[in-house]
Amino acid sequence: MSRHVAYTVMAPVRAGERDGLARAIEALGPSDGSPLTAIPGLHMGRVTLIERLEDPRGATAPALGPYLFVVVDADPPEAAVVEGLARACAPLFARCEGCPDTDDRRALATWLADHRIKDSWTIMPYAEHSLPEVERALALRERFGRFAAAEALNPGAAGLRDRFLAEFGAG
Amino acid sequence: MASEPARAQPLQIFTPVRRAWGLWLKLSWPPAERFSPVARFVKAPLKRLRFIHFAHWSLLTHMPPRGGTRLPYPYVVFSTTFNGDVNAYIDAFSILIPWRMRLLWQGAFHFPGPEPLGRFRRFITERVVPTEHFHCAYPQASVKMILGALELEEELGRLRREAPGMDDAEFARRWRQLLGRSGAVL
Numbered sequence: 001m002s003r004h005v006a007y008t009v010m011a012p013v014r015a016g017e018r019d020g021l022a023r024a025i026e027a028l029g030p031s032d033g034s035p036l037t038a039i040p041g042l043h044m045g046r047v048t049l050i051e052r053l054e055d056p057r058g059a060t061a062p063a064l065g066p067y068l069f070v071v072v073d074a075d076p077p078e079a080a081v082v083e084g085l086a087r088a089c090a091p092l093f094a095r096c097e098g099c100p101d102t103d104d105r106r107a108l109a110t111w112l113a114d115h116r117i118k119d120s121w122t123i124m125p126y127a128e129h130s131l132p133e134v135e136r137a138l139a140l141r142e143r144f145g146r147f148a149a150a151e152a153l154n155p156g157a158a159g160l161r162d163r164f165l166a167e168f169g170a171g
Numbered sequence: 172m173a174s175e176p177a178r179a180q181p182l183q184i185f186t187p188v189r190r191a192w193g194l195w196l197k198l199s200w201p202p203a204e205r206f207s208p209v210a211r212f213v214k215a216p217l218k219r220l221r222f223i224h225f226a227h228w229s230l231l232t233h234m235p236p237r238g239g240t241r242l243p244y245p246y247v248v249f250s251t252t253f254n255g256d257v258n259a260y261i262d263a264f265s266i267l268i269p270w271r272m273r274l275l276w277q278g279a280f281h282f283p284g285p286e287p288l289g290r291f292r293r294f295i296t297e298r299v300v301p302t303e304h305f306h307c308a309y310p311q312a313s314v315k316m317i318l319g320a321l322e323l324e325e326e327l328g329r330l331r332r333e334a335p336g337m338d339d340a341e342f343a344r345r346w347r348q349l350l351g352r353s354g355a356v357l
Contacts, residue, residue, distance in 0.1 A: 044181070050300050121200045124225050134321070
């Protein structure tokens with residue numbers, strides 16, 4: 001079983017909703033208080049308004065935008081990611097074409113699956129580690145740094161092993 | 172800590188490609204993703220760079236992606252989160268893995284090739300779609316810090332397990348080794 005869920009959604013914005021969607025995205029606020037944190041085990045998430053996809057042969061093609069583009073990288077299970085995504089971004093999805101009543105979570109999950117772009121090729125160097133594992137390792141790194149700095153003030157002092165075990169515990 | 176600039180940066184581009192190139196990507200991506208020896212060979216240099224948190228490539232051919240109307244062109248969708256300067260990020264792809272860049276984007280309209288650097292950089296930066304909202308659970312941690320911390324955790328665990336059986340001299344030797352190895356991640 002994969003230790004990582006990458007969920008990318010791209011959906012056409014309903015006619016006349018472009019400005020409202022832009023305001024709704026702005027209302028998500030700063031990163032610190034992001035509603036995306038409703039997604040359990042979220043490593044990273046982003047929301048983007050694509051005004052128009054590039055049309056290399058000019059304006060003959062039908063309008064290629066605007067689109068809502070949402071990407072999240074989170075820990076499994078996928079069902080929890082979808083549920084969190086639906087909760088966090090319901091006001092955004094509601095402005096997209098064909099979006100069902102966002103309170104109907106089953107219908108919304110189906111709509112999200114239809115608008116999901118599945119990854120074909122990925123680079124994820126620490127994807128096998130969950131968010132708690134990454135956070136624990138980073139916290140340990142900080143503790144180790146503080147301990148090493150304190151020991152460096154008194155190199156060669158007796159009892160290093162005991163202080164190490166007192167700080168980090170015996171295995 | 173929250174007032175410091177975030178280390179992780181998001182970037183996404185959508186590149187129209189010729190239909191035949193879309194077919195090539197559809198055929199070539201699965202072995203490059205799932206067949207271990209090929210995946211390792213193709214991905215190893217990118218992982219060694221240690222500045223990519225996540226990078227996703229996919230092909231968008233229909234809207235909605237499942238069961239929708241066919242788009243006039245297939246689009247390579249590239250979304251990534253990385254550390255550092257965007258120009259340095261793009262240049263690293265050009266310099267270190269030029270042939271892999273060709274395998275991804277050679278069939279894209281207006282693709283100038285991975286070299287010269289300036290033209291490839293322009294090709295990417297002109298297509299970047301700005302991110303309106305971004306959240307990272309560990310905004311101050313670089314990829315190098317994260318991978319280093321995970322490696323350090325393993326090493327510390329090993330030392331904790333073995334320390335009770337060591338005398339002070341042996342422990343001091345192992346401690347110095349650990350400091351030497353972990354210096355780069357602190």
